[in-house]
Amino acid sequence: MSRSVFSELFSIFYKGGRKIIPENIELLISSPLSLAVWLMDDGNRNHDAVFLNTQSFSFGEQQKLSQALHDVYGFRVTINSHSKSKGIELYRIRIDTESTRKLKGVIREYLLPYFYYKIPNFSP
Secondary structure (H helix, E strand, O other), rough: HHHHHHHHHHHHHHEEEEEEEOHHHHHHHOHHHHHHHHHHHEEEEEEEEEEEEOOOOOHHHHHHHHHHHHHHHHOOOEEEEEEEEEEEEEEEEEEEEHHHHHHHHHOOOOOHHHHHHOOOOOOO
């Protein structure tokens, strides 16, 4: 059963061997559990903010993700330059300090204790 779930997710997020942001991303991240899993996998903190490591996506796809986070959760996010790879500028999403406080409440019940360090000043 789990194989079919992962196969379905793969078909949603990969087209032509490339990871993409699907058109229905708002629906896919609307569950606090999905947001918590995303953070546990690709999140990290920097001072009082949280970053989502979205460097594999184009700038346009990151704009789509940023808008989805704003539309679904009301988070204020920015797209920050992170590094260069092979001469190409890479970006990642930053959830600002105020929205990081909101994020804590959204994912609190789903965040596994091992990952508390990814959220500034997190307490269950």
